[in-house]
Amino acid sequence: MELQCPALFQDGENIITCKINKTAECLSLNGTVTFELSLNSEKRVACHSPYDPGVQCIPRQQHSPGSCWCEESSGDIVTYKFSYMASTTHDRGRQLECSFRVCPQKPPDVNISEGCTNIRFNSLKESLPRSVILRIGETTEVVLTAVIIVIVVTLLIVMLSKQFSLCFFNRKRHGDSNPLLPTYQDKDCS
Incomplete structure (x- = not known):
């Protein structure tokens, strides 16, 4: 599993990518891909999407802010996207996670980009809307x-x-x- 976030977030929409390898040993075929936010001990679900490794994902031309969806199926890799609406006042320092709820026999290896582990924002001018x-x-x-x-x-x-x-x-x-x-x-x- 791989989670990719921007190095620096902007106030407003940011696209988060979670790539899942379908060949991970799972006890169940169907499940949920969940995007979570955490700060200290507080953790909340930001978005979740059904996971079915047998379904081919079709890229979306449009999406709703705050939604998540299956973007692409390429070989053994399934790519999920999350339209994360970040706020400089509420999200600074938070951590983003992508979890794969299918009861794997062993926890999958997770590669997380640095931007996901400690949400940081651009300078004031760049982070404020025009x-x-x-x-x-x-x-x-x-x-x-x-x-x-x-x-x-x-x-x-x-x-x-x-x-x-x-x-x-x-x-x-x-x-x-x-x-x-x-x-x-x-x-x-x-």
Whole structure:
């Protein structure tokens, strides 16, 4: 038996492959191929598919996310696929297993790729769906625009308040009765 996983998973669909040798000594011909997830002592069945070594598998053009199916029969090797919907928040560090429930006389030799033994994800940018990345970009753009507007408005208020207080105190010093009315002497204050 051989289980193949991506070296680095992506958030969303990942195709897992389990290859089974039909010549393994079995007490029963029919059974189940099961894909399981485990973390520490917690183990759960993610998907299972009927196994019948006498049936020829036909490749699927389409599949449902989260489903598993018999993809190919080639000689003594039967290939099962699992459309695993991975989540960076729930699946990091988990282990994927493919088990063959047919009561073998002796446990089959299992070759497991490294990606299956400790699920790891791509970097943040690569693991996020494109729509999330676009939303983050749009949100950043809106926030930066708002910050720039606040800075410009603040600068205008500071400049106008300095100009007003300069004119106000100049008029008061010259003895104007109403310092808010412009005079011809204060060209910058009108």
